[in-house]
Amino acid sequence: MGKGAARTTSRAVPVDPPVGDELVGPSQAQPVPIVIPGLQEALAHILTTCTSLAQAVSIPDAATTSQDEQRRLERFGRLQPPSFSGGEGGDAQGFLDRCLRILRTACILETSGVSFTAFQFSGVAFIWWEAYERHKTVGATPFTWQQFSILFLEKFMPQSRRNELRKQFEQLCQGDMSVT
Numbered sequence: 001m002g003k004g005a006a007r008t009t010s011r012a013v014p015v016d017p018p019v020g021d022e023l024v025g026p027s028q029a030q031p032v033p034i035v036i037p038g039l040q041e042a043l044a045h046i047l048t049t050c051t052s053l054a055q056a057v058s059i060p061d062a063a064t065t066s067q068d069e070q071r072r073l074e075r076f077g078r079l080q081p082p083s084f085s086g087g088e089g090g091d092a093q094g095f096l097d098r099c100l101r102i103l104r105t106a107c108i109l110e111t112s113g114v115s116f117t118a119f120q121f122s123g124v125a126f127i128w129w130e131a132y133e134r135h136k137t138v139g140a141t142p143f144t145w146q147q148f149s150i151l152f153l154e155k156f157m158p159q160s161r162r163n164e165l166r167k168q169f170e171q172l173c174q175g176d177m178s179v180t
Helices: 039-056 062-078 092-105 109-119 123-135 145-156 159-170
Strands: none
Touching (some): 092 109, 092 145, 123 145
16 A cells, blocks of 8 residues: 555444344254154053042042041050150160050051150150161151061160070970970
């Protein structure tokens, strides 16, 4: 360019954004239907089956269940169950035997036996049971009375006392008959 020549500069001119249907980007692409043969029918069949199963299974509502549980707990309480702290000198076997008798009398051993017995815990026994409950697997099946009794006695009855009771049992005799 020579002297006196005019310089021209190119400037970027802003362009108006597209309007309406003109704007098509990756996030606005039209969905493409995916067709899987038989999927609709299979899903309809599953829905029908689940609906009929839900109608066939009678699940009590929470209010009814809690009212039934409350009545059972009141029945249990009227029979004056013992409490158990788990401290030194506590009679774990006696506690369990008394609770078992009450639960059988109230006809609630299988439905509420473990939870109502644990409700009677205090002190060390309460802390032990709460820790056990916190660490058990979610959705695990509830303990039977037998399973609970074994776990409870392993924790709160010294091995020496269990051995002593086992020995006494093995030496039981009635007339000429013995246990062993």
